[in-house]
Amino acid sequence: MLEVNQNKFLLALAKAGxxxxxxxxxxxxxxxxxxKVVNxxxxxxxxLVGKLAKALNVDVEQIVDFK
Structure with missing residues (x-):
């Protein structure tokens, strides 16, 4: 499992319009x-992270946190 950074995800969503x-x-x-991701x-x-990143036209690294 990967952990999506909610703020980064919402920023990518906004940038994609x-x-x-x-x-x-x-x-x-x-x-x-x-x-679930938004909340x-x-x-x-x-x-799933890959699908979301591709749809947002960003690299996976732009929406997840690595620990």
Whole structure:
């Protein structure tokens, strides 16, 4: 599991000019999943992080924290 940084994620979303609905469609993930990330339940599988980063057009490193 990777830990998504909520602030970095929201910043990437804003920079992309996308709504969470846009991201759901582009990343092909459900509303519940996006909601969990936006609301801080941020431990998610690497494949999902990859989908979100690709949809936001950012590198994975830009939305996760490494510990």
């Amino acid at each position: 996308m709504t969470t609905t846009d991201l759901e469609a582009k990343a092909k993930v459900g509303r519940t999943t996006i909601s 801080g339940n941020t431990k998610i599988r690497p494949a």
